[in-house]
Amino acid sequence: MNTSTEISEKKIRSLLEEVKDPEVPVLSVLDLGIVREINLNEDGIEIKITPTFSACPAMDVIRINIEMVLTSHGYKNVKVVQVLSPAWTTDWMSEEGKRKLKEYGIAPPNPKQQVCHQELFVQDEAVQCPRCDSYHTHRVSEFGSTPCKALYVCDNCKEPFEYFKSH
Numbered sequence: 001m002n003t004s005t006e007i008s009e010k011k012i013r014s015l016l017e018e019v020k021d022p023e024v025p026v027l028s029v030l031d032l033g034i035v036r037e038i039n040l041n042e043d044g045i046e047i048k049i050t051p052t053f054s055a056c057p058a059m060d061v062i063r064i065n066i067e068m069v070l071t072s073h074g075y076k077n078v079k080v081v082q083v084l085s086p087a088w089t090t091d092w093m094s095e096e097g098k099r100k101l102k103e104y105g106i107a108p109p110n111p112k113q114q115v116c117h118q119e120l121f122v123q124d125e126a127v128q129c130p131r132c133d134s135y136h137t138h139r140v141s142e143f144g145s146t147p148c149k150a151l152y153v154c155d156n157c158k159e160p161f162e163y164f165k166s167h
Contacts, residue, residue: 009038012045015073019065022058023146024164026104029062033092036083044077045070050088052148053167090166101164102130107152109166127163129154139163 016035021027029035029049037048047066051059063080070078090109098108107130126135134156141151144162153160 008040012038012040012047012070012075015069016047016066018069019062022061022065024101024104024106026100027097029066031094031097031100033094033097034062034088044079045075046079046081048081048083050083050086050092052088054084054087056148090164105130105161106149107161107163109164111166125163125166127152129157129159130161131159132157 013030016030017028019029021029021032032052034049034052035047036050037046039046039048047070049059049062049066059082063082066080067078093109101108107127110125110127127137127139128135129137129152132154134154136155137152138155139150139152140160143149144151148165148167149162150165151160152163
């Protein structure tokens with residue numbers, strides 16, 4: 001990659017910081033780790049994105065917002081392509097994104113599964129409350145406001161909160 005391309009990709013990445021997840025508006029598409037590739041060529045720009053799960057309803061909005069931000073800054077022929085393989089994982093989220101989630105009141109994904117039972121692959125995770133930092137919490141619902149989040153309650157401060165599920 002030549003210096004001009006590196007500068008251009010750096011500029012595009014800085015613009016992608018403006019594109020927020022419509023479901024969690026404190027996170028950019030880079031924080032989420034859904035931007036897989038940025039390809040620059042004489043025909044234009046191709047951005048490859050991977051949804052947090054295959055049926056994510058926010059992907060159309062994200063695609064349109066990426067196109068709008070880049071075209072509004074003078075980039076021509078912007079193409080956003082959705083790539084499903086390899087599947088997105090919470091390991092792709094930035095540490096900054098995880099910090100932003102916690103400050104927003106959503107428990108960030110755990111780095112790895114804490115406890116796993118063989119029966120039906122049920123997972124009991126030790127989820128830290130984003131408000132008081134207690135691990136004395138319990139899951140109320142497998143799904144929160146979106147399929148990628150679960151609903152928990154802290155047994156110490158009694159506050160409900162969402163957990164961005166690890167996967």
